[in-house]
Amino acid sequence: MGNDGGSIPKRIELVKEKQKEVRPDQNALKVAMWFFCALSKRSLQAPVVACALGKLYNKDAILEYLLNKSAYGDGDVICSHITSIKDVKTLNLTPNPAFKESSASVAHFEQGMVSKFICPISMKEMNGKLKFVYLDTCGCVFSEQTLKEVPSEACIQCGKAFKQDNVVTINPDPAEQERLKTNLAEKKAKAKDKKEKKKNKSEQEKATLNDSSEKLATSSTSSNKRKNDDGHDSSSQSSKKLAIDSQINGSNSSTPSKAKQSKAIQSIYSKKGDCEVTESYLVRGTFNRYAA
Numbered sequence: 001m002g003n004d005g006g007s008i009p010k011r012i013e014l015v016k017e018k019q020k021e022v023r024p025d026q027n028a029l030k031v032a033m034w035f036f037c038a039l040s041k042r043s044l045q046a047p048v049v050a051c052a053l054g055k056l057y058n059k060d061a062i063l064e065y066l067l068n069k070s071a072y073g074d075g076d077v078i079c080s081h082i083t084s085i086k087d088v089k090t091l092n093l094t095p096n097p098a099f100k101e102s103s104a105s106v107a108h109f110e111q112g113m114v115s116k117f118i119c120p121i122s123m124k125e126m127n128g129k130l131k132f133v134y135l136d137t138c139g140c141v142f143s144e145q146t147l148k149e150v151p152s153e154a155c156i157q158c159g160k161a162f163k164q165d166n167v168v169t170i171n172p173d174p175a176e177q178e179r180l181k182t183n184l185a186e187k188k189a190k191a192k193d194k195k196e197k198k199k200n201k202s203e204q205e206k207a208t209l210n211d212s213s214e215k216l217a218t219s220s221t222s223s224n225k226r227k228n229d230d231g232h233d234s235s236s237q238s239s240k241k242l243a244i245d246s247q248i249n250g251s252n253s254s255t256p257s258k259a260k261q262s263k264a265i266q267s268i269y270s271k272k273g274d275c276e277v278t279e280s281y282l283v284r285g286t287f288n289r290y291a292a
Contacts, residue, residue, distance in 0.1 A: 030128040049088040094120040
């Protein structure tokens with residue numbers, strides 16, 4: 001108990017001090033990041049994919065997560081930025097010829113676990129001791145030192161062109177990870193703006209096409225109406241002309257020709273010169289006492 005003359009208490013036993021922050025074992029974290037899937041916590045197995053933040057996953061685990069977000073308890077915390085299979089890149093990893101399944105077990109943690117994959121140029125193991133990067137254009141993986149020593153604008157393994165922005169660090173430190181998060185947010189914002197502009201442009205083109213179609217339909221309707229009006233006028237005029245001609249022909253036909261007329265009718269329409277005056281003209285039709 002102390003203070004009874006039999007023991008001398010120390011300061012640490014009498015004064016409560018602030019507890020020291022418990023820091024996780026860096027070696028254990030390194031092994032977890034480079035040898036195991038960040039989502040399923042299972043050993044990395046080909047095909048292996050990487051996200052824009054440089055984390056490594058088994059592809060089947062990502063597919064399970066996309067189909068069922070609750071398949072892994074901490075999935076929303078670890079890979080909430082992954083919304084489709086397009087958000088990850090399948091890596092072209094080079095197998096390590098010195099790898100054995102027994103050497104990758106946790107029992108060899110203290111001795112050093114052997115990685116399944118190596119750099120295809122320097123033959124260095126991808127175990128976290130050296131920085132590794134991948135190209136998001138083709139998915140090829142190299143050690144960062146190799147990529148610096150062999151500067152090229154094309155992938156030194158597959159020959160596909162790339163830029164410096166296409167180089168992504170695998171399992172970066174916290175500062176580098178924050179930079180990658182910022183770049184990812186900017187890329188998503190640009191992609192969203194581009195998609196909206198494309199959508200607005202297509203809507204404008206569609207509206208313009210509809211307006212043109214309406215104008216064309218209106219003009220064709222008016223022209224057809226004008227043609228119909230012109231045709232109606234011409235037909236009415238021709239019908240009037242035909243009616244007049246028929247009336248004239250009818251009047252002519254109603255008057256019989258002189259050849260077919262009787263003498264009495266001919267005498268009505270005959271001219272004065274055509275008639276012969278006889279001496280009995282004045283007394284025609286009366287009784288005449290004198291005999292001719």
